[in-house]
Amino acid sequence: MLLAVQGKLMILSKKMKGQSQRTDKTWLQRLESLHPYETLLYLAMIGSGLIFLFLVVAFISSGLHQLEGLNHRMPNAFLISTLLLILSGYTATKMRLYYQEEDIPKLESSLRNTFWLGLAFTVLQIAGWKELGDMGIRFTGIPSGSFLYVLSGIHVLHLVGAMVFALLLLMQLRKTQDDGVQKLLLVTNPYEKMRIRLFTVYWHFMDAVWLVLFLLFILSF
Incomplete structure (x- = not known):
């Protein structure tokens, strides 16, 4: 009886040790286990995040409140575009x-709605730059005004990259509408599932970046 209990305890101990070894992976081991596309995307997001962080620090250091007291206001186009981008995160x-x-x-x-909302956001950003110019805030003017263009412009470029990928996905989905075999391959292929997931992750990342920038822009006026 005692030997049987000891044997069960040893088996249980080995199982717990094995589970511990599987869960105690370092971040580098987890990174190595990712698909190359996942690794590239996450590294790109980290790189983009550092770029935005550097620019935000420079924006704050340049004098975040230089626009205060000049009767300037947040462009209406920026307000509307923010609402559209939040809605695109839902879609x-x-x-x-x-x-x-x-x-x-x-x-x-x-996916189509997400793309069109992203396109509308981009157009409204351009309209927002025009509003800034009409208020006398030029790209070559005071540093705080210049950073409004730089930060929003770089964000738009990042979002355009996601929109191009969305177009490629739309073309692929269109081909599967009348082809049962292609549809079956699409819904059963882990690679396709990963592509959809990575697209949504990146899009939400762009949403989060813009919300941070938008709050900073509000504080600058």
């Missing part, structure tokens, strides 16, 4: 749900 989230449900038409519709 991007729905993409993963529709993929899991294997509802390709809704997946395509959600």
Whole structure:
């Protein structure tokens, strides 16, 4: 009886040790286990985050409140574009749900809505730059004004990259509408699932970056 209990305890101890070894992976080991595309995206996001962090620090150091007292206000286009980008984050989230449900038409519709909202955001950013110019805030003017253009412009460039990828996904989804084999491959391929997930992760990252920038812009006026 005692030997049997000891044997069970040893087996349980080995199992717990094995689980501990599997969970105690370093961040480098976890990074190495990722798909190369995942690794590239996460490294790119880290790099982009550092760029924005550097620019934000420079923006604050240049005098965050230089625009105060000059009767300037936040461009209306920036306000509207922020609401649209938040809405696009919701439509991007729905993409993963529709993929899991294997509802390709809704997946395509959600992706299309995300793309159009991103395009509208981009157009409104350009309109916002025009509003800044009409208020006398030029790119070559005071440092705080210049950073408004630089930070929002770099963010738009990052978002355009995601929009190009969205177009490629839309073209692929369009091909699967009338082809049952292509649809089956799409919903069962882990690689395709990863692409959808990475797109939504990057899009939400861009949402978060803009919200931080938007709050800083509000503080500068």
